[in-house]
Amino acid sequence: MRVNIFQNIINHKIxxxxxxxxxxxxxxxxxxxxxxxxxxxxxxxxxxxxxLFDDTQRAQIIREIAKAAGPQTAKEVNKLFTELVK
Incomplete structure (x- = not known):
């Protein structure tokens, strides 16, 4: 239950x-x-x-961010997302 609440908080913030x-x-x-x-x-x-805890959704988000802000930025944001879901 705690993990689910934590995931909900992170996803809501994103x-x-x-x-x-x-x-x-x-x-x-x-x-x-x-x-x-x-x-x-x-x-x-x-x-x-x-x-963000769904690998498929996170990968799709990163692809869209790459289109909007460039591949290097998407790579950096992916690092941030990875830190958040640890």
Whole structure:
């Protein structure tokens, strides 16, 4: 039960994250994301029911982020997502 609650909290945060919050987390985990890239990523994430703990969904998100913000940014965001789901 605890794991499920933890997963729900992480997924809710990802689905409602702001660009400023994304930048804060990126800085905390030493990941390079610009303000413009953060805004594009948040625009994609907003309103979606994303489950970061589902490998297939996470891979799809990373592909979409690569389209919106570039492959290097997607790689960096994937590092952040990986840290969050540990």
């Amino acid at each position: 689905n409602t994250i702001t660009a400023e919050e994304l930048l804060k987390y990126a800085d905390q985990f030493h990941i390079t994301v610009t303000q413009k890239q953060a805004e594009k990523i948040v625009k994609y994430l907003k309103g979606k029911k994303i489950n």
